[in-house]
Amino acid sequence: MSPLLLLVLGLLLPLLLLVLRGRTRREDEPPLIKGWIPFIGKALEFGKDAHKFLKEHKRKFGDVFTVQIAGKYMTFIMDPLLYPNIIKQGRQLDFDEFSNRVASFAFGYPPVTSKFPGLKEQITRGFILLQGDNLTPLTESMMGNLMLVFRQDYLDQESSWKTAYMHKFCNSIMFEATFLTMYGKPPSASRHSGMSVLETDFIKFDKMFPLLVAQIPIWLLGRTRAIRERLINYFLPHQMSCWSHSSEFIRTRFEMFEQYDTLRDFDKAAHHFAILWASLGNTVPAIFWVTYYLVSHPEALQFVRQELEDVLRLSGVEFSRDKDVTLTPAHLEKLLYMESAIEESLRLCSASMNIRVAQEDFSLRLDAERSAAVRKGDIIALYPQAIHLDPEIYEDPQTFRFDRYMQNGQKKTNFYKRGQKLKHYLMPFGSGASKCPGRFFAINEIKQFLSVILLYLDLELEEGQSKATLDLSRAGLGVMLPAEDVRFRYRLRPV
Structure with missing residues (x-):
């Protein structure tokens, strides 16, 4: 055996032994679940059905336990009564480092570090332009662009029944309306050319997004690198500078990135592309699910439609097939039952994972009596789907009830666990x-989309198809897509 080979084996053997032996539980640490595959741990079981996995392990190990998943150690907090203590932890638990690393890997821009002085702070401050008083012009712009796309693509048609796929229908409208609202319009035209090609590439990228979040090298993902580059190139500064009527949020980010000579034009464009995904990646599937649930429950659809018509009638808003409806933020705020239906859909289809990374070894205070030792680099995870589907919190949790978040005509906020009112339900x-930061705008645009289709269209599900189910591959990342698209039919209403 050669000296070089002996040297290599000598270097690799301790590492191999460390991987095989792995981590052992220390005093005061939560129960440790490693699985039998080194490094991989329980990743395969977790990825197959995260909710089922966590539910079973909660029953075995209690409300707090640590799981090895793909080389990471994740401590899950399963009791919602403990959530406030975890969420308010500041210095020792960090989210920014994790999100910065994942986002830069997925979208292809360099991590936002001290190499770009002040950039992180400017990006964070910019999100205020999605909230408060800034929400009004953004919402008004969305209303106009939504009607522009809807009218040209759907209203100027004959009134006979037409068949379509529901997710594709929702995406085709919202993709372009959102793009126009955020990034603006081309010179001397009301709509961009090539939107269908951009949308197709976006869908292909989105399918690979969970693998990029898992930090699978992009060169292993087929044509994903080329697709991402095409998407990014659409937002190069020399092109964006020609667009008009862009949102203040995007204009501010554009000017901000131009201050940094160390950022390549491609890097700036990648940041802008990331906002496109953030604007659509969860909003479109959320729109699909609330549309699907309402069309699946005609009584609920009619109730929400009547609430909408009553709000418009009392406000003196007129509309017709030839006249666009305009809903202001004040109108949208009054649509309480519609908002309840949206929240109920989100309860059933969202599976986001709230993540914090331990910055040091410390004792995590769970409540007045309990603490848990965690190690630097460990991930502390909240999995809200466990709350959303808890029968103690929500009666018959697998059933869609459009008015679940309403009580005596007012918004319902009192939900309980073991007799205690939940702050996070x-x-x-x-x-x-x-x-x-864009959650308020997201709810507004979902309301706007529903309002338009409920006012102008009759909708029915096609017969002879199975009930829509969730695509579990996106569990932990937000709102899940349907496993299969749903066929439905629509026609123009006599308005």
Whole structure:
């Protein structure tokens, strides 16, 4: 045996032994579940059905336990009464480092580090342009663009029944309406050319997104690198500078990135592409599910439609097939039963995982009596789907009830676990510092989409097809897609 080979074996043997032996539980640490495959741990079982996996392990090990998943050690907190203590942890639990690493890997821009002084802070400040008073012009712009796309593609048709696939239908409208609202319009035209090609590439990229989040090298994912590059190239600065009527949010980000000479144009474009995914990746499937549930429950659909018509009538809003409907943020706020239906759909279809990374070895305070030792680099995870499907919190949790979040004509917020009122009972948008900054706009645009289709269209599911089910491959990442698209039919209403 050659000296070089002996040297290599000598270097690799300790590493191999470390991997095979793995980690052992220390005093005061939660129960440790490693699985029998080194490094992989329980990743395969978790990926197959995360909710079922966590439910079974909660029954065996209690409300707090640590699982080895693909080389990471994740401590799951399964009791929602403990969530407030975890969410308010600041210095010792961090979200930014994890999200920055994952986002830069998935979207292809360099991590936002000290190499770009002040950029992280400017990006964070920019999200205020999606909230508060800034929400009004954004919502108004979305209303106009939604009607533009809907009218040209669907209203200017004959009134006979037409068949379509529901997710494809929702995506085709929202993709372009969102793009126009966020990024603006081309010079001397109301709509961009090539949107269908861009949308097709986006869908292909989105299918690979869970693998990119898992940090599978992009060169292993077929043509994904080429597809991502085509998507990014659409947002190069010299092209975006020609577009008009872009949102203040995007204009501010554009000007911000232009301040950094160390950012290549391709890197700037990748940041803009990331916002496109953030604007659509969860909103479109959320729109699909609430549309599907309402069309599946005609009584609920009619109730929500009547609420909408009543709000417009009392506000003196007129519309017809030839006149666009306009819903202001004030109108949208009054659609309480519609909002309840949206929240109920999110309860049933969202499976986001709220993640924090331990910055040091420390004792994590769970409640007044309990603590758990965690190690630096460990991931602390909240899995809200466990709340959303808990029969103690939600009666008959697998059933869609459009008015579940209404009580005596008002928004219902009192949900209980072991007799104690929950602070966190619905968490589709994350929590604490990691809560989605665009959540208010997302709810508004879902309401706008529903309003348009309910006012202008009759909708029915096609007969002879199975009930829609969730694509579990996206569990942990947000709103899940349907495993298969759903056929439905629509026609113009006599309005």
